[in-house]
Amino acid sequence: MSDFVIETENLEKVYGNKERTHALRGISIKVPRGSFCCIVGPSGHGKSTLLQLIGALDKPTSGRVSIDGVDISSLSDNKLSEVRSKKIGFVFQFFNLLENLTVKENIQTAMMFSKDNKKDTGKRALGLLGVVGLSDKANSKPSELSGGQLQRVAIARALANDPPILLMDEPTGNLDTESEKDVMEHIINIHKAGKTIVFVTHSNEIADRAELLFEIRDGKLKADYAE
């Protein structure tokens, strides 16, 4: 198996038909297994787009994405769903929890999509809530939680099927400094437990912690720095 858990090759993404936005213009990156990487760059220059392509949420216009050694660029819709379920945990800036379900049910819902992971979902969801320090909120609805707590639930959900990769798009972008510190602490712990993390951020402080830094400008890789 490759040492790189994520590889992209000449990734291009053009949005829209009439008004075309060339969001990515040929990006090739390699993410070593178990690393903590950050993607930085100015607003609107393609960071989220890159993360979404890596996360199999969207398809590239051209170029290749490999996840865990598998080229996902040519996979069917169903296979992509399996990749999202097994290989990737995605954490969004705006939490994206299902409002009418409890915290625990949100995590169980992610478990229910995995073929070989359907047993004891309640117990395992509680375990994951323990990891992010929210055992006592299992039966709360998202509307009853603070921003920092919501993001911790989202992280627990991303871990639902024990994927090797966590993709996070400005997960602390919507949080105050206190909550940001709290959430970052959990993320660092999860990384230490062996997960590869790719993290989009505008915060220099967080970027400083990265083992590998990708700087995106105008849809191109301007530079990458190893620590």
Add this chain to the structure above:
Amino acid sequence: MNTFKLALKNMVRRRGRFVFTLLGITIGMASFVALLSMGNNLRSEVTRQADELGADIIVMGRVDCPFIHRAVLAGEQLPESVPREVVARIAGIDGITAAVPYLTLGASIQQTPITLIGILPDEMKAHRGWGVGNGTFFESELERSVVIGSGIASRFELSVGMKLTFRGLDFPIAAILNETGSNDDISVFMPLSIAQETFGLDDYVSFIAVTVDDVINIERYIAAIMDIANLSVSTDEELLSSVLLILGSLNITLQLIAGVALVAAAFGIINTMLTAIYERRREIGILRAVGGKSGVIFRIFILESGLYGFLGGLFGFAVGFVVSRAAAPLIQQNEFVSVLGNPDTAVVFSAALLFTVLGLSVLIAVISGLYPAWRASRLTPMEAIRNV
């Protein structure tokens, strides 16, 4: 957590929309249940009446139409149009076992309309197999009294010896018949000649019920009767199918009405599902983003609309049941229905009907859900990111 639970939780999220959509399919199914069983009950009622008439051939006046056939079956008032003298001549035909005349007249007891039937007492008693419960049956064809059915006796609280008044003349009740379960129970009988005299009629009867010894040769008997008199002659089966024919068209009308209600309910479901899917685009995107396949999304929404069908069918059955019971007396008084007799229009509970209703309801709902569910399943994970 499973798709069923997700569908259920989604369904009840918008209380108002949930209730009104459910109401739509409930009303549709309720009208289906009520109208279907009304049609079926009318049908079995008419079939029962034809059975009870116990005639192989019916001889009627020249005017021959389903409404007259129906009146014959239901034992209701009919114009007197068959000359009485043909009765004896028909009875004389070889192989004909009985020719029993009926003169069905409209009369009233305590201002309530009833049917009064002029009969030949002995022939009629033998033909109908009557038992006499109370009193003494007519002892002559010229006896000025009446014999009444058990239903009439209990309905108007009558007993032997009491007097009924028709056309200003008093008639003592000579006897009360045993219950027969047929229209005889709700009729009043009078010797034919006395009835004609009382109502100022010529020597005619309404129709003649004929029985034969050999049904296989019925066509021969019919030809023989037609030789005797220029009248309309039908078998009991022809009579029945002629009435069932108008009933059939009534049934179709009723089912069309129910059909319209069901189509409206189906569009209600489609509308609700499309609205819900539009509202939940983002959530669908989230489900897709955390690994849900498009098939799962499809299933969730098909389940939701199927649940509408199941609940709507269940409630619709219950409502149709209750409403048809409550409305049965009203429906029976309706002109349109009452020309078909006074059948019981209430829904009769049966498991088969319940399953039919549930099956149909779920089927309609699932079909209604196909397009919305397909639309939902086409949404991509990117919906989770858009519309922030």
